Amino acid sequence: MNTTIFSRKLKRKQSSRADHGGAEGRSVKEEGSDLIIRLPDCIIFSPKRKRRKGGRADRGGAEGYSAANQGSDLISRLPDCILGVIVSLLDTEEGARTAILSRRLRHIWRSAPLNLDDRLPTSYVDSRRVKAISQILAAHPGPARRLAFRSLHTPSSLSCYDDWFSLPMFDGLQELVLHFPLAEHPKMPGSSLRFASLRVLDIRNFTFPDSGCVPSFPCLRNFCPSAR
Amino acid sequence: MEVDKGKGEAEETRKVAEADRDTVTLKSSDGKLFEVSKEAAARLSTVLAGMIAGGSIDDNGTDLKQIGSEALENVVDYCNKHANSIPSAALISSSISFNTAPFKEPEEWERKFVDRLSHDALFDLVEAANFLGMERLLDVTCHKISEMMKGKSPDQIREVFNIKNDYTKEELEEIRQELAWAFYDD
Numbered sequence: 329m330n331t332t333i334f335s336r337k338l339k340r341k342q343s344s345r346a347d348h349g350g351a352e353g354r355s356v357k358e359e360g361s362d363l364i365i366r367l368p369d370c371i372i373f374s375p376k377r378k379r380r381k382g383g384r385a386d387r388g389g390a391e392g393y394s395a396a397n398q399g400s401d402l403i404s405r406l407p408d409c410i411l412g413v414i415v416s417l418l419d420t421e422e423g424a425r426t427a428i429l430s431r432r433l434r435h436i437w438r439s440a441p442l443n444l445d446d447r448l449p450t451s452y453v454d455s456r457r458v459k460a461i462s463q464i465l466a467a468h469p470g471p472a473r474r475l476a477f478r479s480l481h482t483p484s485s486l487s488c489y490d491d492w493f494s495l496p497m498f499d500g501l502q503e504l505v506l507h508f509p510l511a512e513h514p515k516m517p518g519s520s521l522r523f524a525s526l527r528v529l530d531i532r533n534f535t536f537p538d539s540g541c542v543p544s545f546p547c548l549r550n551f552c553p554s555a556r
Numbered sequence: 557m558e559v560d561k562g563k564g565e566a567e568e569t570r571k572v573a574e575a576d577r578d579t580v581t582l583k584s585s586d587g588k589l590f591e592v593s594k595e596a597a598a599r600l601s602t603v604l605a606g607m608i609a610g611g612s613i614d615d616n617g618t619d620l621k622q623i624g625s626e627a628l629e630n631v632v633d634y635c636n637k638h639a640n641s642i643p644s645a646a647l648i649s650s651s652i653s654f655n656t657a658p659f660k661e662p663e664e665w666e667r668k669f670v671d672r673l674s675h676d677a678l679f680d681l682v683e684a685a686n687f688l689g690m691e692r693l694l695d696v697t698c699h700k701i702s703e704m705m706k707g708k709s710p711d712q713i714r715e716v717f718n719i720k721n722d723y724t725k726e727e728l729e730e731i732r733q734e735l736a737w738a739f740y741d742d
Contacts, residue, residue, distance in 0.1 A: 402718075403679070403701065404717075406682060407686065414702045417698060418705060418706060420738075422705070425735070425738050428723075428728060429710055430720060431723065467737070
Protein backbone atom coordinates (compact mmCIF):
# COMPACT_ATOMS: atom_id res chain seq x y z
CA MET A 329 0.00 0.00 0.00
CA ASN A 330 1.34 3.33 -1.00
CA THR A 331 1.28 5.44 2.12
CA THR A 332 3.24 8.39 0.86
CA ILE A 333 0.49 10.83 1.59
CA PHE A 334 -0.30 9.18 4.88
CA SER A 335 3.24 9.64 6.02
CA ARG A 336 3.25 13.24 5.01
CA LYS A 337 0.04 13.75 6.93
CA LEU A 338 1.44 11.89 9.87
CA LYS A 339 4.11 14.51 10.34
CA ARG A 340 1.50 17.22 10.41
CA LYS A 341 -0.75 15.18 12.66
CA GLN A 342 2.02 14.67 15.15
CA SER A 343 2.55 18.35 15.53
CA SER A 344 -1.06 19.44 15.36
CA ARG A 345 -3.18 16.75 16.89
CA ALA A 346 -3.40 18.56 20.15
CA ASP A 347 -5.47 21.13 18.30
CA HIS A 348 -8.37 18.85 17.71
CA GLY A 349 -9.55 15.58 19.07
CA GLY A 350 -9.51 16.97 22.58
CA ALA A 351 -10.82 14.61 25.20
CA GLU A 352 -11.64 12.06 22.57
CA GLY A 353 -8.29 12.25 20.91
CA ARG A 354 -6.98 8.98 22.28
CA SER A 355 -4.91 7.34 19.64
CA VAL A 356 -5.44 3.76 18.62
CA LYS A 357 -1.95 3.13 19.88
CA GLU A 358 -3.13 3.51 23.44
CA GLU A 359 -5.54 0.65 23.01
CA GLY A 360 -2.55 -1.66 23.13
CA SER A 361 -3.66 -3.68 20.16
CA ASP A 362 -1.13 -5.77 18.31
CA LEU A 363 -2.90 -4.76 15.10
CA ILE A 364 -1.34 -1.34 15.16
CA ILE A 365 1.53 -2.04 12.84
CA ARG A 366 -0.92 -3.19 10.20
CA LEU A 367 -2.89 0.02 10.17
CA PRO A 368 -2.60 2.62 7.46
CA ASP A 369 -0.52 5.40 8.99
CA CYS A 370 -3.27 7.98 8.91
CA ILE A 371 -5.55 5.97 11.17
CA ILE A 372 -2.96 5.88 13.93
CA PHE A 373 -3.78 9.40 14.96
CA SER A 374 -7.39 9.34 13.99
CA PRO A 375 -9.51 10.42 16.95
CA LYS A 376 -11.44 7.48 18.32
CA ARG A 377 -15.08 8.30 18.06
CA LYS A 378 -17.47 7.48 20.83
CA ARG A 379 -20.51 5.55 19.85
CA ARG A 380 -23.27 8.00 19.12
CA LYS A 381 -25.98 5.92 20.68
CA GLY A 382 -26.33 6.99 24.26
CA GLY A 383 -23.21 9.10 24.06
CA ARG A 384 -24.47 12.01 22.06
CA ALA A 385 -24.38 14.48 24.91
CA ASP A 386 -20.68 13.80 25.44
CA ARG A 387 -19.62 14.36 21.93
CA GLY A 388 -17.01 16.92 21.22
CA GLY A 389 -17.03 18.45 24.67
CA ALA A 390 -13.44 19.54 24.45
CA GLU A 391 -13.97 20.81 20.95
CA GLY A 392 -16.58 23.30 21.98
CA TYR A 393 -19.47 22.31 19.76
CA SER A 394 -22.40 24.53 20.47
CA ALA A 395 -25.57 23.13 21.92
CA ALA A 396 -27.44 24.63 19.00
CA ASN A 397 -25.85 22.04 16.79
CA GLN A 398 -28.44 19.31 17.02
CA GLY A 399 -26.72 16.60 15.02
CA SER A 400 -23.13 15.50 15.11
CA ASP A 401 -20.44 16.96 12.91
CA LEU A 402 -19.18 13.65 11.61
CA ILE A 403 -17.16 15.03 8.72
CA SER A 404 -14.82 17.13 10.85
CA ARG A 405 -13.86 14.02 12.78
CA LEU A 406 -12.41 12.26 9.77
CA PRO A 407 -8.62 12.19 9.51
CA ASP A 408 -7.02 14.80 7.22
CA CYS A 409 -6.09 12.26 4.58
CA ILE A 410 -9.71 11.19 4.13
CA LEU A 411 -10.95 14.78 4.10
CA GLY A 412 -8.32 15.48 1.45
CA VAL A 413 -9.68 12.71 -0.76
CA ILE A 414 -13.23 14.04 -0.40
CA VAL A 415 -12.23 17.62 -1.15
CA SER A 416 -10.12 16.69 -4.17
CA LEU A 417 -13.11 14.92 -5.71
CA LEU A 418 -14.87 18.28 -5.91
CA ASP A 419 -14.35 20.77 -8.73
CA THR A 420 -11.32 22.95 -8.05
CA GLU A 421 -13.21 26.03 -6.91
CA GLU A 422 -15.69 24.03 -4.89
CA GLY A 423 -12.83 22.18 -3.21
CA ALA A 424 -11.02 25.40 -2.34
CA ARG A 425 -14.24 26.92 -0.96
CA THR A 426 -14.37 24.21 1.73
CA ALA A 427 -11.74 26.30 3.54
CA ILE A 428 -14.47 28.70 4.56
CA LEU A 429 -16.62 26.06 6.28
CA SER A 430 -14.73 25.89 9.57
CA ARG A 431 -11.26 26.10 11.08
CA ARG A 432 -10.96 22.33 11.01
CA LEU A 433 -11.38 22.36 7.24
CA ARG A 434 -9.39 25.48 6.49
CA HIS A 435 -6.18 23.82 5.32
CA ILE A 436 -7.54 20.59 3.88
CA TRP A 437 -7.74 21.73 0.26
CA ARG A 438 -4.21 23.13 0.34
CA SER A 439 -2.76 20.02 1.94
CA ALA A 440 -4.44 17.50 -0.37
CA PRO A 441 -3.02 16.78 -3.83
CA LEU A 442 -4.40 19.30 -6.31
CA ASN A 443 -7.10 18.34 -8.78
CA LEU A 444 -7.05 21.26 -11.20
CA ASP A 445 -9.93 21.31 -13.63
CA ASP A 446 -10.67 24.38 -15.73
CA ARG A 447 -14.44 23.99 -15.43
CA LEU A 448 -14.79 27.68 -14.75
CA PRO A 449 -17.89 29.68 -15.66
CA THR A 450 -18.56 29.44 -19.38
CA SER A 451 -18.83 33.21 -19.60
CA TYR A 452 -15.10 33.49 -18.90
CA VAL A 453 -12.95 34.55 -21.81
CA ASP A 454 -9.57 32.87 -22.20
CA SER A 455 -7.61 35.67 -20.55
CA ARG A 456 -9.79 35.57 -17.45
CA ARG A 457 -9.53 31.79 -17.39
CA VAL A 458 -5.73 31.95 -17.58
CA LYS A 459 -5.69 34.45 -14.74
CA ALA A 460 -7.89 32.21 -12.59
CA ILE A 461 -5.70 29.17 -13.30
CA SER A 462 -2.59 31.15 -12.39
CA GLN A 463 -4.23 32.16 -9.12
CA ILE A 464 -5.10 28.55 -8.34
CA LEU A 465 -1.52 27.49 -9.01
CA ALA A 466 -0.29 30.26 -6.74
CA ALA A 467 -2.73 29.34 -3.97
CA HIS A 468 -1.92 25.63 -3.86
CA PRO A 469 1.54 24.43 -2.80
CA GLY A 470 1.26 21.15 -4.71
CA PRO A 471 1.74 18.40 -5.53
CA ALA A 472 -0.86 18.10 -8.26
CA ARG A 473 -2.57 14.80 -8.94
CA ARG A 474 -4.73 15.72 -11.91
CA LEU A 475 -4.82 18.43 -14.54
CA ALA A 476 -7.73 18.93 -16.91
CA PHE A 477 -7.74 21.72 -19.50
CA ARG A 478 -10.64 21.63 -21.92
CA SER A 479 -11.55 25.15 -22.83
CA LEU A 480 -8.47 27.27 -23.55
CA HIS A 481 -8.31 27.90 -27.28
CA THR A 482 -6.40 31.06 -28.14
CA PRO A 483 -2.72 30.81 -29.17
CA SER A 484 -1.63 33.08 -26.33
CA SER A 485 -3.39 30.83 -23.79
CA LEU A 486 -1.77 27.72 -25.21
CA SER A 487 1.63 29.30 -24.69
CA CYS A 488 0.90 29.24 -20.95
CA TYR A 489 0.83 25.45 -20.97
CA ASP A 490 4.60 25.19 -21.24
CA ASP A 491 5.10 27.56 -18.29
CA TRP A 492 2.59 25.71 -16.13
CA PHE A 493 3.66 22.19 -17.03
CA SER A 494 7.25 22.98 -16.09
CA LEU A 495 6.30 23.77 -12.48
CA PRO A 496 7.74 21.33 -9.92
CA MET A 497 4.23 20.76 -8.47
CA PHE A 498 3.44 18.70 -11.58
CA ASP A 499 6.46 16.38 -11.28
CA GLY A 500 4.32 13.51 -10.06
CA LEU A 501 1.22 14.22 -12.15
CA GLN A 502 -1.07 11.19 -12.44
CA GLU A 503 -3.76 12.32 -14.85
CA LEU A 504 -3.65 14.77 -17.75
CA VAL A 505 -6.75 15.75 -19.68
CA LEU A 506 -5.96 18.05 -22.60
CA HIS A 507 -8.83 18.95 -24.90
CA PHE A 508 -8.76 21.57 -27.60
CA PRO A 509 -12.28 22.88 -28.11
CA LEU A 510 -11.88 23.42 -31.86
CA ALA A 511 -10.90 20.91 -34.54
CA GLU A 512 -7.58 22.58 -35.34
CA HIS A 513 -5.26 20.00 -33.84
CA PRO A 514 -2.47 22.18 -32.46
CA LYS A 515 0.64 20.48 -31.12
CA MET A 516 0.70 19.51 -27.47
CA PRO A 517 3.27 21.51 -25.50
CA GLY A 518 6.64 19.74 -25.44
CA SER A 519 6.70 19.83 -21.65
CA SER A 520 3.61 17.59 -21.51
CA LEU A 521 5.90 14.68 -22.43
CA ARG A 522 7.84 15.03 -19.18
CA PHE A 523 5.22 13.46 -16.90
CA ALA A 524 6.78 10.04 -16.36
CA SER A 525 4.31 9.09 -13.62
CA LEU A 526 1.24 9.69 -15.79
CA ARG A 527 -1.42 6.99 -15.45
CA VAL A 528 -4.19 8.57 -17.47
CA LEU A 529 -3.73 10.61 -20.64
CA ASP A 530 -6.86 11.92 -22.32
CA ILE A 531 -6.19 14.13 -25.34
CA ARG A 532 -8.63 15.54 -27.87
CA ASN A 533 -7.89 17.62 -30.97
CA PHE A 534 -4.19 17.81 -30.14
CA THR A 535 -1.26 16.21 -31.92
CA PHE A 536 1.92 14.97 -30.27
CA PRO A 537 4.85 17.41 -30.49
CA ASP A 538 7.82 16.76 -32.78
CA SER A 539 10.36 16.00 -30.12
CA GLY A 540 12.51 13.65 -32.16
CA CYS A 541 11.89 10.88 -29.66
CA VAL A 542 8.97 8.61 -28.97
CA PRO A 543 6.87 9.81 -26.01
CA SER A 544 7.30 7.48 -23.07
CA PHE A 545 4.81 7.12 -20.22
CA PRO A 546 5.89 3.95 -18.39
CA CYS A 547 3.04 4.10 -15.84
CA LEU A 548 0.24 4.76 -18.33
CA ARG A 549 -2.81 2.60 -17.73
CA ASN A 550 -5.44 4.52 -19.57
CA PHE A 551 -4.88 6.32 -22.87
CA CYS A 552 -7.89 8.05 -24.43
CA PRO A 553 -6.99 9.72 -27.71
CA SER A 554 -10.06 11.08 -29.43
CA ALA A 555 -10.70 12.83 -32.75
CA ARG A 556 -7.24 11.84 -34.06
CA MET B 557 -24.77 -11.16 7.69
CA GLU B 558 -24.50 -11.59 11.39
CA VAL B 559 -23.55 -15.15 12.06
CA ASP B 560 -24.52 -15.51 15.61
CA LYS B 561 -24.94 -14.23 19.14
CA GLY B 562 -25.37 -17.38 21.22
CA LYS B 563 -22.47 -19.40 22.57
CA GLY B 564 -23.60 -22.71 21.12
CA GLU B 565 -23.99 -21.22 17.71
CA ALA B 566 -20.63 -19.51 18.04
CA GLU B 567 -19.04 -22.86 18.64
CA GLU B 568 -20.80 -24.19 15.60
CA THR B 569 -19.56 -21.26 13.54
CA ARG B 570 -16.03 -21.85 14.73
CA LYS B 571 -16.17 -25.48 13.67
CA VAL B 572 -17.57 -24.58 10.30
CA ALA B 573 -14.89 -21.93 9.84
CA GLU B 574 -12.18 -24.38 10.76
CA ALA B 575 -13.51 -27.03 8.45
CA ASP B 576 -13.98 -24.62 5.60
CA ARG B 577 -10.96 -22.38 5.37
CA ASP B 578 -12.47 -20.27 2.66
CA THR B 579 -13.84 -17.85 5.24
CA VAL B 580 -12.64 -15.79 8.16
CA THR B 581 -14.70 -14.77 11.19
CA LEU B 582 -14.58 -11.17 12.34
CA LYS B 583 -15.77 -9.87 15.70
CA SER B 584 -17.19 -6.36 16.08
CA SER B 585 -16.54 -4.06 19.04
CA ASP B 586 -19.86 -5.16 20.53
CA GLY B 587 -18.99 -8.85 20.22
CA LYS B 588 -21.00 -9.88 17.17
CA LEU B 589 -19.52 -12.34 14.74
CA PHE B 590 -19.48 -12.03 10.97
CA GLU B 591 -18.15 -14.39 8.39
CA VAL B 592 -16.56 -13.22 5.17
CA SER B 593 -14.87 -14.91 2.24
CA LYS B 594 -11.15 -15.11 2.96
CA GLU B 595 -10.33 -14.44 -0.66
CA ALA B 596 -12.50 -11.31 -0.82
CA ALA B 597 -11.25 -10.04 2.54
CA ALA B 598 -7.61 -10.46 1.52
CA ARG B 599 -8.18 -8.82 -1.84
CA LEU B 600 -10.17 -5.82 -0.61
CA SER B 601 -8.52 -5.06 2.73
CA THR B 602 -4.78 -4.59 3.14
CA VAL B 603 -5.12 -5.00 6.89
CA LEU B 604 -7.03 -8.29 6.69
CA ALA B 605 -4.66 -9.49 3.96
CA GLY B 606 -1.74 -8.82 6.31
CA MET B 607 -3.45 -10.63 9.17
CA ILE B 608 -4.30 -13.63 7.02
CA ALA B 609 -0.76 -13.79 5.62
CA GLY B 610 0.70 -13.37 9.10
CA GLY B 611 -1.50 -16.07 10.62
CA SER B 612 -3.06 -13.73 13.16
CA ILE B 613 -6.64 -14.62 12.26
CA ASP B 614 -8.54 -16.02 15.22
CA ASP B 615 -10.92 -18.86 14.36
CA ASN B 616 -13.16 -17.78 17.24
CA GLY B 617 -13.56 -14.36 15.69
CA THR B 618 -10.79 -11.87 15.01
CA ASP B 619 -11.33 -8.87 17.25
CA LEU B 620 -11.93 -5.60 15.43
CA LYS B 621 -12.40 -3.38 18.45
CA GLN B 622 -12.67 -0.18 16.43
CA ILE B 623 -15.63 -1.33 14.36
CA GLY B 624 -19.22 -1.58 15.54
CA SER B 625 -21.52 -4.35 14.36
CA GLU B 626 -23.52 -2.16 11.96
CA ALA B 627 -20.41 -0.96 10.16
CA LEU B 628 -18.86 -4.42 10.14
CA GLU B 629 -22.02 -5.85 8.68
CA ASN B 630 -21.79 -3.29 5.87
CA VAL B 631 -18.11 -4.11 5.33
CA VAL B 632 -18.86 -7.83 5.04
CA ASP B 633 -21.84 -7.13 2.81
CA TYR B 634 -19.66 -4.99 0.56
CA CYS B 635 -16.97 -7.69 0.34
CA ASN B 636 -19.53 -10.31 -0.64
CA LYS B 637 -21.23 -8.07 -3.20
CA HIS B 638 -17.86 -7.03 -4.61
CA ALA B 639 -16.72 -10.62 -4.94
CA ASN B 640 -19.88 -11.43 -6.87
CA SER B 641 -20.06 -8.49 -9.22
CA ILE B 642 -16.62 -7.39 -10.33
CA PRO B 643 -14.58 -9.26 -12.92
CA SER B 644 -11.06 -10.06 -11.73
CA ALA B 645 -9.35 -7.73 -14.25
CA ALA B 646 -11.10 -4.72 -12.75
CA LEU B 647 -9.95 -5.74 -9.31
CA ILE B 648 -6.34 -5.77 -10.31
CA SER B 649 -6.55 -2.16 -11.45
CA SER B 650 -8.41 -1.16 -8.29
CA SER B 651 -5.74 -2.61 -6.04
CA ILE B 652 -3.47 0.41 -6.31
CA SER B 653 -3.45 3.04 -3.61
CA PHE B 654 -6.48 5.26 -3.59
CA ASN B 655 -4.39 8.32 -2.97
CA THR B 656 -2.34 7.99 -6.10
CA ALA B 657 -4.54 5.97 -8.40
CA PRO B 658 -6.79 7.70 -10.88
CA PHE B 659 -10.18 7.85 -9.29
CA LYS B 660 -12.53 5.30 -10.76
CA GLU B 661 -16.19 6.21 -10.67
CA PRO B 662 -18.32 3.96 -8.46
CA GLU B 663 -20.18 1.18 -10.23
CA GLU B 664 -23.96 1.28 -10.24
CA TRP B 665 -24.24 -1.33 -7.47
CA GLU B 666 -21.69 0.55 -5.37
CA ARG B 667 -23.75 3.74 -5.68
CA LYS B 668 -26.84 1.89 -4.55
CA PHE B 669 -24.87 0.31 -1.74
CA VAL B 670 -23.88 3.67 -0.23
CA ASP B 671 -27.12 5.47 -1.17
CA ARG B 672 -29.17 3.26 1.13
CA LEU B 673 -26.98 4.11 4.15
CA SER B 674 -28.03 6.61 6.79
CA HIS B 675 -25.76 9.60 7.42
CA ASP B 676 -24.33 7.97 10.55
CA ALA B 677 -23.87 4.58 8.89
CA LEU B 678 -22.03 6.19 5.96
CA PHE B 679 -19.48 7.84 8.24
CA ASP B 680 -19.08 4.70 10.32
CA LEU B 681 -18.36 2.84 7.10
CA VAL B 682 -15.74 5.41 6.02
CA GLU B 683 -13.94 4.90 9.30
CA ALA B 684 -14.21 1.12 9.10
CA ALA B 685 -12.86 1.15 5.53
CA ASN B 686 -10.00 3.38 6.64
CA PHE B 687 -9.23 1.16 9.62
CA LEU B 688 -9.20 -1.97 7.46
CA GLY B 689 -7.23 -0.39 4.60
CA MET B 690 -10.06 -0.95 2.10
CA GLU B 691 -9.10 1.48 -0.63
CA ARG B 692 -11.93 0.83 -3.02
CA LEU B 693 -14.57 1.10 -0.30
CA LEU B 694 -12.92 4.35 0.84
CA ASP B 695 -13.12 5.68 -2.71
CA VAL B 696 -16.79 4.81 -2.94
CA THR B 697 -17.73 6.27 0.44
CA CYS B 698 -15.61 9.42 -0.06
CA HIS B 699 -17.23 9.87 -3.47
CA LYS B 700 -20.65 9.71 -1.84
CA ILE B 701 -19.69 12.36 0.71
CA SER B 702 -18.29 14.63 -2.03
CA GLU B 703 -21.54 14.19 -3.97
CA MET B 704 -23.39 15.41 -0.88
CA MET B 705 -21.31 18.63 -1.03
CA LYS B 706 -21.50 19.30 -4.74
CA GLY B 707 -23.47 22.31 -5.96
CA LYS B 708 -24.14 23.56 -2.44
CA SER B 709 -23.28 26.88 -0.87
CA PRO B 710 -21.03 26.89 2.21
CA ASP B 711 -24.11 27.47 4.40
CA GLN B 712 -25.92 24.54 2.84
CA ILE B 713 -22.90 22.28 3.32
CA ARG B 714 -22.66 23.33 6.97
CA GLU B 715 -26.30 22.44 7.40
CA VAL B 716 -26.01 19.01 5.78
CA PHE B 717 -22.97 18.02 7.84
CA ASN B 718 -23.71 20.00 11.00
CA ILE B 719 -20.47 21.89 10.66
CA LYS B 720 -20.19 24.79 13.06
CA ASN B 721 -18.87 28.00 11.57
CA ASP B 722 -16.24 28.88 14.17
CA TYR B 723 -14.65 31.73 12.25
CA THR B 724 -14.82 35.38 13.16
CA LYS B 725 -16.16 37.81 10.57
CA GLU B 726 -12.64 39.09 9.99
CA GLU B 727 -11.31 35.60 9.38
CA LEU B 728 -14.08 34.85 6.89
CA GLU B 729 -13.25 38.02 5.01
CA GLU B 730 -9.56 37.13 5.02
CA ILE B 731 -10.24 33.69 3.48
CA ARG B 732 -12.56 35.16 0.89
CA GLN B 733 -9.82 37.52 -0.18
CA GLU B 734 -7.16 34.83 -0.15
CA LEU B 735 -9.28 32.59 -2.34
CA ALA B 736 -11.17 35.26 -4.28
CA TRP B 737 -10.92 33.20 -7.49
CA ALA B 738 -12.95 30.45 -5.85
CA PHE B 739 -15.80 32.74 -4.83
CA TYR B 740 -16.53 34.23 -8.24
CA ASP B 741 -20.20 33.32 -8.16
CA ASP B 742 -21.07 34.85 -4.82
